[in-house]
Amino acid sequence: MAFNPDVKRKIVRDKKTDVHHPCLMCGAKHIRPDAAHIIDEKEWKSKDKKGNDSKFNGIPLCPNCHRVFDEVLRPRLYKALQDFGATGLPSKWERNNKISV
Ligand SMILES: [Zn+2]
Structure with missing residues (x-):
């Protein structure tokens, strides 16, 4: 799912200059950067008192x-954090959240 348009704008555009932020991971400027959820939307909304999206749960990515964040980085972070003893981790981080062939 996607962020609502107002929240997405806050994540991907600079408020003062109205220019898109570069990708947070590689620094590339993209004509239409994605607003990537850090915590999956459904899981985030289940914890938010008002069930809302938040700009703090999103990062601008090319x-x-x-794709690398969702399919590779989150599962690796989950494993490392779990092995370190962290608890209460986002359940969706455990596995790749996309179906790859
Ligand atoms: Zn990038």
Whole structure:
């Protein structure tokens, strides 16, 4: 799912200059950067008192880095944090959240 348009704008655009932020991971400037959820939308909303999206749960990423974040980085972070003893981790981080062939 996607952020609502107002929240997405806050994540991907600089408020003062109205220019898109570069990708947070690789620094590339993209004509239409993604607003990637850090915590999956459904899981985030289940914890938010009002069930809302938040700009604090999103990062601007280019499409390539968005895929790497979702499919590779989050599961690796989950494993490392779990092995370190962290608890209460986002359940969706455990596995790749996309279906890859
Ligand atoms: Zn990138």
